[in-house]
Amino acid sequence: MIIYKWNISFNIIKQIHADQFDYLEKLKSLSMDGMDLQALRNRIFQPLTNLSHIYFKKFQFCGYAPHVRSCKPNTDGISSFENLLANVLLRVFVWVVSAITCFGNIFVICMRSYIRSENKLHALSIMSLCCADCLMGIYLLVIGSYDLRYRGEYNRHAQMWMDSMQCRITGSLAMLSTEVSVLLLSFLTLEKYLCIVYPFSNLKPGKCRTVSILIFIWFVGFVIAFIPLMNSDFFKNYYGRNGVCFPLLSEQLETDGAQAYSAVIFLGKFDDYLLYLTLMNFNIKCDGKFICVEN
Structure with a gap:
């Protein structure tokens, strides 16, 4: 019996063997919607040379069948079957924001380097923050x-791109940028808080302490960003979950350890932002009541 159309949607099967479809060369339509599949590989769908339509639960699975003409769902909100960035607005803004980010931060770094500042330690922290933000501009430039490069035929290269080292390093740069930026903003806010509330105390960090803190912040950022690259067995393809190579959400396909790691990072950022907003609010209220004596 020759099968041309097969619907196994909402099946409880979790894993499909590599040779599962080897004898279905004539199959033209395959529906696997609603199935929580794990460990898919390109080899599974390669024998289905006549397959023209396939239906998955998640768009990310479409990358395992690059030769299929139509795959549903055809987008995850960011990427589409044809393009890495599905929306025209995204394509435009990724270039605009990357250009503004890189140019603006490089300009600030140059100006801070050549213009004499009364507070050199604060200027050093600002330049460090600019470097972190500039990494995000580079990340957006790479994604753009x-x-x-893949315009119009993204699905043919989707899985190769998400599994590539270029994607993982690009995602690591974005993670490094966000983590270091948040930590630096928290440090600068705390420094301002101490300067306003305790203007005549010795709590304000000196040169040695400031440099040490900045080095420590960058070290923590590097550790957080690059740990997922060091242990592929534990994290799997942590950054290659989507076309933009950034862990935007915790997925069922992630290991328990990777999900816990994502949760810790998210909660850490939330706590940092909460501290930042709290201290900034206090600074605004007290800014007119205290005089900040800077080194």
């Missing part, structure tokens, strides 16, 4: 470049 690969969007142009």
Whole structure:
């Protein structure tokens, strides 16, 4: 019996063997919607040379069948079957924001380097923050470049791109940028808080302490960003969950350890932002009542 159309949607099967479809060369339509599949591989769908339509639960699975003409769902909100960046607005803004971010931060770094500042330690912290933000501009530039490269045929290269080291390093840069930026903002806010509330105390960090704190912040950022690259068995493809190579949400396909790691990072950022907003609010209220004596 020759099967042309097969619907196994909402099946409880979790894993499909590599040779499962080897004898279904004539199959033209395959529906696997509603199935929580794990450990899919390109080899599974390669024998289905006549397959023209396939239906999955998640868009990310479409990358395992690059030769299929139509795959549903055809987008995850960021990428689509044809393009890495599905929305025209995203394509435009990724270039605009990356250009503004890189140019603006490089300009600030240059100006801070050549213009004499009364508080050199504060200027050093600002330049460090600019470097972190500039990494995000580079990340957006890389994503925009690969969007142009795969324009119109993204699904043919989707899985290769998400599994590549370029994608993982790009995602690591974005993670490094966000973590270091949040930590630096928290440090600068805390420094301002101490300067306002205790203007004549010795609590304000000196040169040695400031440099040590900045080095420590960058070290923590590097550790957080690059740990997922060091242990692929534990984290799997942590950054290659989507086309933009950034762990935007915790998925069922992640290991328990990777999900816990994502949760800790998210909660850590939330706590940092809460501290930042609290101290900034206090600074605004007290700014007119205290005089900050800077080194």
